[in-house]
Amino acid sequence: MDIITDPHALQTRAFEWRCAGMKTALVPTMGYFHEGHLALMDHGRTNSDKLMVSLFVNPTQFGPSEDLDSYPRDAERDAQLARDAGVDALFMPAPESMFATDHGTWVEVPGLAAGLCGATRPTHFRGVATVVAKLLVLAMPTMAIFGEKDFQQLSVIRRMVRDLMLPTTVVGRPIVREPDGLAKSSRNAYLTSGERRQAPALFKGLVLAHNMVMGGEQDVDVLKKYVISYYTENLPDGELDYLEFVDPESLALLTRVNAPCRVAVAMRLGKARLIDNLCIDPSDRLVSEK
Numbered sequence: 001m002d003i004i005t006d007p008h009a010l011q012t013r014a015f016e017w018r019c020a021g022m023k024t025a026l027v028p029t030m031g032y033f034h035e036g037h038l039a040l041m042d043h044g045r046t047n048s049d050k051l052m053v054s055l056f057v058n059p060t061q062f063g064p065s066e067d068l069d070s071y072p073r074d075a076e077r078d079a080q081l082a083r084d085a086g087v088d089a090l091f092m093p094a095p096e097s098m099f100a101t102d103h104g105t106w107v108e109v110p111g112l113a114a115g116l117c118g119a120t121r122p123t124h125f126r127g128v129a130t131v132v133a134k135l136l137v138l139a140m141p142t143m144a145i146f147g148e149k150d151f152q153q154l155s156v157i158r159r160m161v162r163d164l165m166l167p168t169t170v171v172g173r174p175i176v177r178e179p180d181g182l183a184k185s186s187r188n189a190y191l192t193s194g195e196r197r198q199a200p201a202l203f204k205g206l207v208l209a210h211n212m213v214m215g216g217e218q219d220v221d222v223l224k225k226y227v228i229s230y231y232t233e234n235l236p237d238g239e240l241d242y243l244e245f246v247d248p249e250s251l252a253l254l255t256r257v258n259a260p261c262r263v264a265v266a267m268r269l270g271k272a273r274l275i276d277n278l279c280i281d282p283s284d285r286l287v288s289e290k
């Protein structure tokens with residue numbers, strides 16, 4: 001595996017691969033790898049000729065009071081895991097090589113970035129879209145692979161790639177969970193043992209909403225009321241940021257679940273801010289009734 005730190009060296013390598021007719025995959029990450037990242041790499045390795053992984057804790061997607069300095073990092077362990085996962089090139093740039101001090105160009109997708117996480121993290125998706133645009137220009141991969149845990153991020157990136165006509169297919173892959181249902185996340189490392197015991201209730205609340213829809217409930221106010229009272233009881237240390245039912249394409253807030261939707265949640269739990277989401281398709285109910 002090559003470790004590349006210079007952005008233009010990555011661009012040269014990626015250009016050679018693509019000109020040689022190879023199918024290439026990029027998995028953009030901020031490191032501190034867990035099984036979720038490894039599943040994305042596995043998908044890339046089995047579906048391409050060359051697999052690139054970027055490891056860059058992107059300062060521009062953190063707000064001023066957020067966890068940029070304390071974000072978990074372990075570059076050596078990550079490099080070994082990437083090697084074991086069959087990665088061909090691990091791109092680990094220094095922050096100043098990605099963002100010059102007078103960097104002044106930003107990519108924004110305001111329609112999709114305003115609600116949900118964007119409501120409390122107003123500059124987050126601008127930072128994500130900008131760094132992903134740069135990574136796609138450098139690595140020019142045939143496909144770029146992202147996890148569905150960051151569902152809003154995936155929507156923003158899909159729209160950006162479509163609007164800018166970037167020559168990359170965006171692939172979303174399912175959330176990888178702990179056996180108790182908690183979505184894998186580098187930020188789970190922040191949880192104390194007491195918080196970790198409560199954390200699986202975050203997903204269980206979404207499953208409760210799913211089961212209620214399967215039972216015939218469509219009113220979002222009713223669904224929210226039940227899930228929020230479930231959280232109050234089972235996640236007493238959590239502070240709910242949002243719980244919303246959204247259209248999976250436009251991310252518009254729904255008042256009734258009468259078509260496929262995503263229920264998305266964000267919760268502060270101690271030092272961690274946890275997010276999760278689940279697809280709910282009310283037509284599954286009709287299928288199971290047949």
Ligand code: PAF
Nearest residue numbers: 028029030058128131150
């Ligand atoms: O999902 C992440 O880890 C980051 O937001 C990403 C896509 C690598 C951009 O920094």
